[in-house]
Amino acid sequence: MTEKGLVLVVDDERPIADLVRLYLSREGFGVHVEHDGLGGLAAAQRLRPVACVLDIGLPGLDGTEVCRRLRDAGDWTPIIFLTARDDEVDRIVGLELGGDDYVTKPFSPRELVARVKALLRRGLLTSSPVLRVGAVSLDPARRRVLVSGESVSLTSTEFDLLARLMGRPGRVFTREELLASVWGYAAHAGTRTVDVHVAQVRGKLGDAARDVIRTVRGVGYTADDGAP
Incomplete structure (x- = not known):
């Protein structure tokens, strides 16, 4: 059941990635999971997801570098960062590179899904005049x-x-x-x-x-x- 679109989840901690996949799938999203930065970057370019859930601390390329490369290529897919530390520097760097939101580990999977849905819902509000x-x-x-x-x-x-x-x-x-x-x-x-x-x-x-x-x-x- 993927009527809400495909979400790309990139996290090297497999139990976390599987949990996020489960909760997003329950809400009707298709989910593709990668476990390293290079795989995540390639998947984002190949699959064109509606949103990306991107861990910052990834092997290969870290999450901020994946985001930077996507933005430099003109890809403005919404990105929610996951960070293992409540570190303001991590959050600010991610946002400055073009991230849309962030969630600090440990997190509630329900809250993460709510953040994804809120981010996508905003993009559907198109009835206002110029x-x-x-x-x-x-x-x-x-x-x-x-x-x-x-x-x-x-x-x-x-x-x-x-x-x-x-x-x-x-x-x-x-x-x-x-x-x-x-x-x-x-x-x-x-x-x-x-x-x-x-x-x-x-x-x-x-x-x-x-x-x-x-x-x-x-x-x-x-x-x-x-x-x-």
Whole structure:
């Protein structure tokens, strides 16, 4: 039963990979498992999964290098990292390389499945009109962002974060609100995740970011509505 698409799971700890496979399969996903970085990279390129669950500490190529190579090749398949340590450096490096989310081991397989489903569900929200703030336009139906007419590549999470801000210009969102509405989980996951993604989006938007994402010190972020 694979009506929800294929998820690639890459983890060298076979009991963990088998457990994730079991829980994803129960939810109607097809699952392909690899146990090393090179095999995971090849499978991602060959199978074109709807999402990847990628351990950071892999033999051969580590998970961050697999992600980097996929992103460099223009592959923006959603990636959820697994990390064996609650190490902020691991998480930030993974997110900066284009990861969409992360889960720290030991983890609840139900929570991981919920994260996968939330990530894919966000990509189906395509009924909103084209959003425009300054030189940036965002088309939810095509999952496309243009800056002064030029296309910009964003990860799934970066896109949804930008869409949330641009959808309510002038509305100030706290980091906790953005975690809940974009990532779909509570603030215990750490608001640093939001800051890293905001920095990534700003870097990709370049000068146009000044109009689109403004920091409200001590509160959070907003898209400038042009008000004085």
